[in-house]
Amino acid sequence: MHIPDGFIDIPTSLAFAGLSASGIALSLKGAKSSLDEKTAPLAGLTATFIFAVQMLNFPVAAGTSGHLLGGALAAVLVGPWAASLALTVVLLMQALLFADGGLSALGLNIFNMSFLGVWVGYAIFIIIKKLLPKNKSSISVAAFLAGLISVPCAAAGFVLQYAIGGTATFSITQVLTAMLGTHILIGIGEGFITALAVGAVMATRSDLVYGYKGTTQILETGVRE
Amino acid sequence: MKKQNIFLIVGFAISIFLAGVISNYASSSPDGLEKVAGDIGFLKDAKEHANADKLLADYGVKGIENERLSTGAAGVIGVIATAGVSTGLFLVLRRKNGASK
Numbered sequence: 001m002h003i004p005d006g007f008i009d010i011p012t013s014l015a016f017a018g019l020s021a022s023g024i025a026l027s028l029k030g031a032k033s034s035l036d037e038k039t040a041p042l043a044g045l046t047a048t049f050i051f052a053v054q055m056l057n058f059p060v061a062a063g064t065s066g067h068l069l070g071g072a073l074a075a076v077l078v079g080p081w082a083a084s085l086a087l088t089v090v091l092l093m094q095a096l097l098f099a100d101g102g103l104s105a106l107g108l109n110i111f112n113m114s115f116l117g118v119w120v121g122y123a124i125f126i127i128i129k130k131l132l133p134k135n136k137s138s139i140s141v142a143a144f145l146a147g148l149i150s151v152p153c154a155a156a157g158f159v160l161q162y163a164i165g166g167t168a169t170f171s172i173t174q175v176l177t178a179m180l181g182t183h184i185l186i187g188i189g190e191g192f193i194t195a196l197a198v199g200a201v202m203a204t205r206s207d208l209v210y211g212y213k214g215t216t217q218i219l220e221t222g223v224r225e
Numbered sequence: 226m227k228k229q230n231i232f233l234i235v236g237f238a239i240s241i242f243l244a245g246v247i248s249n250y251a252s253s254s255p256d257g258l259e260k261v262a263g264d265i266g267f268l269k270d271a272k273e274h275a276n277a278d279k280l281l282a283d284y285g286v287k288g289i290e291n292e293r294l295s296t297g298a299a300g301v302i303g304v305i306a307t308a309g310v311s312t313g314l315f316l317v318l319r320r321k322n323g324a325s326k
Binding site: 046158 | 227228232236237239240241243244247249250252253255256257260264265266271272273274277278279281282283284299302303304306307310311312313314316318320322
């Protein structure tokens with residue numbers, strides 16, 4: 001999923017770098033309200049864990065692998081604002097230290113994984129959670145679907161970027177079909193890892209989970225008012 | 226407070242283990258994007274990374290001949306660096322939040 005230099009032209013890359021920079025500025029503001037003494041270290045740990053798991057490519061189909069993106073996972077654990085920042089730190093580390101993801105493509109990658117992946121994942125999680133009974137296993141089901149759907153959406157982000165500024169001129173439909181097909185398979189892996197990791201934190205420290213705590217807080221406020 | 230620290234230490238240890246040891250068992254097949262780019266024909270447009278010759282390029286430590294050690298060490302360095310930068314950032318954001326209240 002990490003776009004190298006050369007796939008997307010420089011003007012498009014710059015435009016997405018601008019979008020991503022604005023997104024980071026908004027996230028810095030947004031994260032302040034969701035981070036307290038207990039959740040700030042969890043957000044750091046979430047970024048750390050995602051970096052580690054992104055190294056673990058799993059096979060999905062003949063000659064293809066995928067790895068966790070972690071956007072949905074981070075959004076459920078620490079909320080979408082801090083999640084975007086966590087993913088951005090991971091992508092910066094990968095591009096600057098490990099030559100993974102082009103430097104000119106950094107804005108493109110941040111847009112797809114730190115914003116599309118996180119916010120789509122978060123939206124799906126919230127919707128599914130509303131549809132299911134309010135218990136802990138619903139959180140895992142919602143986390144699974146959030147992970148599953150976030151990956152093809154992040155992949156569609158690349159197709160959008162390719163449609164605007166791809167340096168090669170292959171059919172967009174062909175690129176879209178191939179990207180979605182492959183990334184739905186990767187999304188299944190993403191869903192399992194997301195549900196597993198969220199489930200592990202729910203089992204030990206459910207009080208820290210933003211996507212779980214969120215419900216009770218809203219309910220409490222509702223009662224008070 | 227103690228419970229919180231245990232949780233963080235266990236999470237960090239798991240991350241070190243995954244990046245330092247399990248990373249050696251990861252699939253080396255091209256990832257989704259790379260595979261699609263290869264199949265359709267735009268993989269050749271990829272340019273060499275500007276940092277391709279740097280110390281940690283491609284998740285290996287330059288100079289360590291043993292591939293397992295090299296990957297594992299790169300993973301451990303990445304985990305520590307990510308933990309440091311992200312936790313630092315989030316603690317600063319959190320503190321500012323506290324001050325404004």
